[in-house]
Amino acid sequence: MGAISFSFFDTVTYTPPDAIFELTKTYNADLAARKVNLGQGTYKDENGNPWILPAVRAAKEKIKESNHEYLPILGLPSFRVLATELVFGKDSAVIQEKRVASCQALSGTGALHVAGTMLMRAFGRDRTVYITNPSWSNHRQVFESVGFGVKEFNYSLSGGVDMQSFLQSLNEAAPKSIFVFHASAHNPSGWDPSPEQWKQIGSIVKERQLFPIFDAAYLGLTSGDYDRDAFAIRYFAEEIGLEIAVCLSFAKSMGLYGERIGLCAFVSRTRTLATAVESTLAQLIRFEISNPPAFGARIVAAVLEDVDIDAEWRRNLATMSSRIAEMRLQLYQELTELGTPGDWKRLMEQKGMFCILGLTPDQVQHLQNEYHIYMAESSRISIPGLNRSNVRYVAECIHQTVKR
Numbered sequence: 001m002g003a004i005s006f007s008f009f010d011t012v013t014y015t016p017p018d019a020i021f022e023l024t025k026t027y028n029a030d031l032a033a034r035k036v037n038l039g040q041g042t043y044k045d046e047n048g049n050p051w052i053l054p055a056v057r058a059a060k061e062k063i064k065e066s067n068h069e070y071l072p073i074l075g076l077p078s079f080r081v082l083a084t085e086l087v088f089g090k091d092s093a094v095i096q097e098k099r100v101a102s103c104q105a106l107s108g109t110g111a112l113h114v115a116g117t118m119l120m121r122a123f124g125r126d127r128t129v130y131i132t133n134p135s136w137s138n139h140r141q142v143f144e145s146v147g148f149g150v151k152e153f154n155y156s157l158s159g160g161v162d163m164q165s166f167l168q169s170l171n172e173a174a175p176k177s178i179f180v181f182h183a184s185a186h187n188p189s190g191w192d193p194s195p196e197q198w199k200q201i202g203s204i205v206k207e208r209q210l211f212p213i214f215d216a217a218y219l220g221l222t223s224g225d226y227d228r229d230a231f232a233i234r235y236f237a238e239e240i241g242l243e244i245a246v247c248l249s250f251a252k253s254m255g256l257y258g259e260r261i262g263l264c265a266f267v268s269r270t271r272t273l274a275t276a277v278e279s280t281l282a283q284l285i286r287f288e289i290s291n292p293p294a295f296g297a298r299i300v301a302a303v304l305e306d307v308d309i310d311a312e313w314r315r316n317l318a319t320m321s322s323r324i325a326e327m328r329l330q331l332y333q334e335l336t337e338l339g340t341p342g343d344w345k346r347l348m349e350q351k352g353m354f355c356i357l358g359l360t361p362d363q364v365q366h367l368q369n370e371y372h373i374y375m376a377e378s379s380r381i382s383i384p385g386l387n388r389s390n391v392r393y394v395a396e397c398i399h400q401t402v403k404r
């Protein structure tokens, strides 16, 4: 027999690794005694360690005797009920009218994927998905992977949301286009529309028959108050009665990064439509993963169904968001005291885990090579990577780098 001269994989080309995961890998391999990871958006405590929320510890204790059977296709029923009430509010009309279809999903990313697949079924290929520019690096590929064309619209200026461009894009998009909104703590800009601005956005979305997907990865962590952070979602679904999708993640809000626990929820106009949507979600889940993983869902349900653990969790949210606020303030104060050239007010004004510092890629690289401070190439920093023992060092290194 002759030698085989071809490969079935000849057409497969090398795909570069994801930039942020690669940055963490490089950081972990860095042997420097003093190094700081401001890349990946995960919460760290004051000592730079991952934080297992006390509420999550208590919930895990409660579920430790659970069995290992399959969950239903749509996920743990108590999780779906409680997570839906959490997002829309306990007294929500859309819940009472049974107009919410939901399924458990593999964290926020999995929820976006299910939402995209569902919308491809419902709308077909000739719809466009609009995402913000800048946006979370995964949005484009999640929606392209299910077959949609993806376009970007200018979202932010150095001083806030670029409302003019935002409203113009809504006005110019074809009816039934899909818009991905960040429900709170826009990643990476940190700028969110105010409630008044959400109202303006909502009225155009309604008038022009656009479909909003709310990517809700940071609810509760943005202001420390879950209900407040859910304003835009509730306003669209309840106040102005729109059909929407919500892609919810518990990675950040409960620190359940590795458990991959999220919810994909669709609000429909009628109960009958919601039943049809939910049956389709069940089919999508069945052929993709058959049924979702149980551990994270059990933890979330155990937190939300117990009054005391739920109250503890609300305190944990406040702890995380206030530590983030404190670190924003400290970095701002250090840079201002040093007289470092740059617009640092943004550290105080932007919301959530991230801030784009406005450094050049060359300065970002210098901080990494010279001082072992790691951040995304866009100079987006993850604020929880800062703590009292490194914030001064980070400020001084930024100062030296900018003055170079």
Ligand SMILES: Cc1ncc(COP(=O)(O)O)c(C=O)c1O
Binding pocket: 041, 106, 107, 108, 109, 110, 136, 182, 187, 215, 217, 249, 250, 251, 252, 257, 262
């Ligand atoms: C805007 C945004 N959406 C969704 C996610 C999804 O995260 P996960 O899949 O870990 O829940 C993230 C995570 O960084 C994010 O920043």
